[in-house]
Amino acid sequence: MTSAWDEFQEQIKAQMMEIYSETVVDHTLNPRNLGSFPDADGYANITGPCGDTMEMWLKLDGNIIIKAGFITDGCGTTIASGSMVTEIVKDKSLAEALKISQKDVLDALGGLPEESEHCALLASNTLKAAIRDCLAMQKEPWKKAYRKY
Numbered sequence: 001m002t003s004a005w006d007e008f009q010e011q012i013k014a015q016m017m018e019i020y021s022e023t024v025v026d027h028t029l030n031p032r033n034l035g036s037f038p039d040a041d042g043y044a045n046i047t048g049p050c051g052d053t054m055e056m057w058l059k060l061d062g063n064i065i066i067k068a069g070f071i072t073d074g075c076g077t078t079i080a081s082g083s084m085v086t087e088i089v090k091d092k093s094l095a096e097a098l099k100i101s102q103k104d105v106l107d108a109l110g111g112l113p114e115e116s117e118h119c120a121l122l123a124s125n126t127l128k129a130a131i132r133d134c135l136a137m138q139k140e141p142w143k144k145a146y147r148k149y
């Protein structure tokens with residue numbers, strides 16, 4: 001038996017599907033890799049031109065990214081973008097991951113409305129900054145002891 005709440009959720013989903021791809025709706029309503037984790041090998045906190053912020057954590061095995069997490073105070077499409085970029089980066093080398101672009105995130109999401117495309121850029125820029133942090137930490141691992149994330 002479906003409740004009024006279930007029906008309400010279905011209505012919201014149907015409205016979202018008029019604007020966004022099924023993948024965007026899925027990643028917005030069921031974001032993957034949401035949250036931080038201890039002992040990350042790289043971290044970034046980036047604020048986009050719209051004022052929204054994304055934080056990202058990466059865990060490495062050698063030069064391979066084995067785990068990624070994110071949080072954001074942005075809108076649904078920012079959540080979908082963070083969710084997608086933390087999925088597609090898994091099992092990539094740092095060099096491969098550095099090549100992940102806004103377009104890659106948009107393609108994986110099945111596109112975003114033009115006014116939301118910058119959300120994918122925030123996600124790919126946050127990933128790049130977290131990768132640069134991984135590389136910096138590899139050069140100077142002693143700095144990790146002073147990290148507060």
Ligand code: FES
Nearest residue numbers: 050052074078119
């Ligand atoms: Fe600001 Fe999406 S509206 S990143």
